[in-house]
Amino acid sequence: DLRHTFATRMVQAGVDIYRVKELLGHKSITMTMRYAHHYPESLRPGVMALDKTATVWLQLAEKKASGNLPSPQTL
CATH class of the missing domain: 1.20.5 (Single alpha-helices involved in coiled-coils or other helix-helix interfaces)
Incomplete structure (x- = not known):
């Protein structure tokens, strides 16, 4: 899903999770954290x-x- 990819790439690029939340229009950080998959190298x-x-x-x-x-x- 493109929203997962977007969230993951934004976090990997160093964008803080709150800003990603706002860009995705989520009401909670919890939802954004589900979308942003973290990799060990990140x-x-x-x-x-x-x-x-x-x-x-x-x-x-x-x-x-x-x-x-x-x-x-x-x-």
Whole structure:
């Protein structure tokens, strides 16, 4: 169905689900999520962003534990 393809391609292109919902005329995000099929490769950017954030937090925690945390003015 073209609506499924449209929703899936829009989400894969990085369009947020709320905008896809509005474009399709759905009343709920739940319906849009049924239309937009996710593929494992479409999850990669989110996982990479989460990994990067976790790495930064771990580095800050290590610096704090060692007493080498920079002052807010130097960040």
